[in-house]
Amino acid sequence: MRHRVYRLLAYLSLGLGAAGVVLPLLPTTPFVLFAAWCASRGSPEFAHWLDTHHRYGPMVRNWRDNRAVPTRAKWLACLMLSISWVTLYMGGAHIGLLVFLAVFFCSLAAFLVSRPPR
Incomplete structure (x- = not known):
């Protein structure tokens, strides 16, 4: 059962990552990395396919x-996190959600920026 859940999560995550290739507000890299995990x-078999894929394999x-x-993925991720937060703010999201997401997004951005460049 556990293998099925991981497989389902991998396919769903890769689907979101693939959508992120064409949708400007959806990131690709984190979804592909999660799919690989x-x-x-x-x-x-799916892990091997991802490893050898011409687009996703190098990542x-x-x-x-x-x-x-x-580096490009870092900049895009930070930009998208900022846009997401501002969109929620402008949309009148609850202050508790905004504070939580600000801490979470800043932590995520700090983690990404701290990773070595490719």
């Missing part, structure tokens, strides 16, 4: 081998 636990291998995030 889930696939390694639920589907060795996955770079993270796995060096814990590195491409």
Whole structure:
């Protein structure tokens, strides 16, 4: 049962990552990395496919081998986090949610920026 859940999460995450290639507000890198992590636990075949994929493979291998995030992905992720927070603020989101997300987004951005460049 656990393998099925990981496999399902891997496919869903890769689907979101693939959508992020064409949708400007949806990030690709975190979803692909999460898909690779889930696939390694639920589907060795899918994990191998991701490792050897022409578009996603370098990203996955770079993270796995060096814990590195491409500079462009860092900038885009930070920009999208900022846009998301401002959109929620302008939309009148609850102050508790805004504070929580500000702390979470800043922590996530700090983590990303601290990773070595590709």
